[in-house]
Amino acid sequence: MCPSRPLLGRPRPLRTRLVLSTVVLVAVVCAVIGTVTAIVLRSYLYGQLDTQLGEAARRAAAPHPPELQARRGGPLGFVQGGGQPIGTVGALTAPDGRVADSAVSTPARTTRGGEPVREPLTSDQSEALAALPRDGRPHDVALPGRGQYRAQSVTAFDGTTYLVGIPAAAVQETLGTLVVVEVCVTAAGLVAAGIAAAATVRIALGPLRRVAATATRVSELPLHRGEVALHERVPEAEADPRTEVGQVGAALNRMLGHVGSALTARQESETRVRQFVADASHELRTPLASIRGYAELIRRAAPGGGAGEGREEIGPVTRHALGRIESEAHRMTGLVEDLLLLARLDAGRPQALADLDLSPLVVDAVSDARAAGPGHAWRLDLPAEPVAVRGDAARLHQVLVNLLANARTHTPAGTTVTARVRVASGGSPHGSSGGGLVEVEVEDDGPGIPAELLPHVFERFARGDASRTRNGAGGSGGSGLGLAIVRAVVAAHGGRVGVTSVPGRTVFTVELPVRHLPQLPLGVPPAAPSGLSAVAAGD
Structure with a gap:
């Protein structure tokens, strides 16, 4: 202790x-x-x-x-x-x-x-x-x-x-009788004084309790993000500057007014920034596509086999530069797409929601990850029955792809990555809406995430390149938006995402509400593609 x-x-x-x-x-x-x-x-x-x-x-x-x-x-x-x-x-x-x-x-x-x-x-x-x-x-x-x-x-x-x-x-x-009488009278007086003082103090501190209740309600408001309507105020009866409690109430009202103005200014600034990012991302897509198209056209029209009609001979240095232009344009296009997606999620754009089974999404995502990272060992741990959620299939697939890509990019070859789907304790894969939670875990036995970086992995443009191993000598860092997109998409689906990491074990956990999905067949888990090792649920 x-x-x-x-x-x-x-x-x-x-x-x-x-x-x-x-x-x-x-x-x-x-x-x-x-x-x-x-x-x-x-x-x-x-x-x-x-x-x-x-x-x-x-x-x-x-x-x-x-x-x-x-x-x-x-x-x-x-x-x-x-x-x-x-x-x-x-x-x-x-x-x-x-x-x-x-x-x-x-x-x-x-x-x-x-x-x-x-x-x-x-x-x-x-x-x-x-x-x-x-x-x-x-x-x-x-x-x-x-x-x-x-x-x-x-x-x-x-x-x-x-x-x-x-x-x-x-x-x-x-004298003895006098002392006894005085003691008895004093004891009775103290009891009466205590009761009267407790009642008086309770009545006198009532306005202070109401001021504290107002401050408590304000403290429970989600002020850290989004548009906040700060309408809580101390009643005028408790904000009379002629009394001590009234002075506290009036000071609290002034502070809440300043905080409300600051939150409104912050929201307006964030809205302008989001709108700017969305507009800039949208406008950058066309010129980036043009740059990629022209670079590819020049590279294909001039393969370097000698001058011909309408062709010019291009040396290897120029061809390498064109390849780099095309590669960076492709990378910048992905960054712009990620920024545009985050801006849309921040703006609360509606998604294409539908009832779907998570297991096939996990199988497809792991298959793509295995093709991109053949040097890793990929494993599946799926339940025997379908696990239904309500969500946007494309966005949830992107969540899985980003988590698997994060594990592949930041761990050395030979690392075992396991994708796991399970129903959390108290839930049911075929329960009604809100009847439980389904957990999707991506676990690897790599070097882990540094302790100083762990609280910030889901922030935008967070980088762990300095400490986590890169896959290949020429591997380049990502945009730092992958895990931010994961958190934004999961939050838009009413779920949450977390991470725990120690050397030799890193686990990203996505929790989503379970939905009813009667049209799916029961007892038929999706088949794992060839080259993937499957683990029975619950092992």
């Missing part, structure tokens, strides 16, 4: 980023508000608690007359005094700092003698309370078994030090 970007680094859609940004912003605001609220409430509640603690400390430090102590139950009787919360702790310290006596405020209970019931601290609780700093300020103290307390030390007028503590459980419970 090729290395890919980490998941966190992948770009997310704008809609997702906007929704996430909104939710994160709401979460931050809720967190700040909740934190500030909790801090303020804690400060307020602990302030009240410290006020109560201060009142209890003043009661502990107040003078304790014997009759008051007797009525309260001793020096720690202030713990059970009025206004003290249940659970208030009071302790009397010894000179060494340890707790000498302690009491905890409980619901009012008395003994049979009328004295209040005192509940002392345990040893662990006394040790925890004795560790309280003696600075007279409130501190948090954790008493084992009783929870968190707010406690402080106070010194009475007689020098006795008291330790006073008030439970902080109610404050902590209130």
Whole structure:
């Protein structure tokens, strides 16, 4: 597997980023508000608690007359005094700092003698309370078994030090409830904010999606060739320059207008070029035919056998020049015919379509190729049944001739060239129109096509002479239009052509739609001419 970007680094859609940004912003605001609220409430509640603690400390430090102590139950009787919360702790310290006596405020209970019931601290609780700093300020103290307390030390007028503590459980419970409520409200708010943001962003990005849909439809148009009517535009409602999306839509409309003008100018230029090529090719046919005729007439009228009446003796150099003139005129005539054919195909001229069997066309084309290239090994691979297509027999024969001539010209003697006809997977040789595809392949075991030339072999005037072997020392290059004609003719028949090539195997594949051909006999494949090796279909 090729290395890919980490998941966190992948770009997310704008809609997702906007929704996430909104939710994160709401979460931050809720967190700040909740934190500030909790801090303020804690400060307020602990302030009240410290006020109560201060009142209890003043009661502990107040003078304790014997009759008051007797009525309260001793020096720690202030713990059970009025206004003290249940659970208030009071302790009397010894000179060494340890707790000498302690009491905890409980619901009012008395003994049979009328004295209040005192509940002392345990040893662990006394040790925890004795560790309280003696600075007279409130501190948090954790008493084992009783929870968190707010406690402080106070010194009475007689020098006795008291330790006073008030439970902080109610404050902590209130703060805990507040935190739970804030978390629940924040979670619900985030869900609501996410849903609302998603709906809002979806509505807000609707015009942008329509702009993107327009661009997508334009991208699917075949703009690379032919006459293109570029009528796609962003609706005016999405092209308002007062909005950001409208600015994008307006810019896209301007760009489409420029592209449409450029395509129209390109089509007009191509039309003029095609018309010029067609006219020039048509006009050149007559003078070329005249040149060939006059050259042949002079060569035949002056065979070089001596002067006679109406004849002039012509030397071998002149005869060779006349032969070259005739040969080049013939070659130029073929080039002009090819250009004229391409111009007609580009113009979409109607063809002489008829239902026909491909196998006889392939046999005839291979026979002609064998006569032109006896140094090659020619093979046929035909199906047992006729393969019907609808097309122009002359043009399809020209496709086969050009492919075979390409294989013969660009491969050395001794190369094996195989012409193959087969029905593609899922098709039937006698299916209805559009029911399948028939493939015609021309394969050779020559040196192959260079990789840099392979993408351009079907372009006009593409040459591979520099790298593919020529057949014979005096072989001359073609016009470079043979494979271009193949592609144009196949495209005019609703098919396509492709090529794959590696050293030792080059395959040109022509795909054509299968047609119904009931009048042809079934089960009788065309006979291969003598000198051609046949291969059973499917071998």
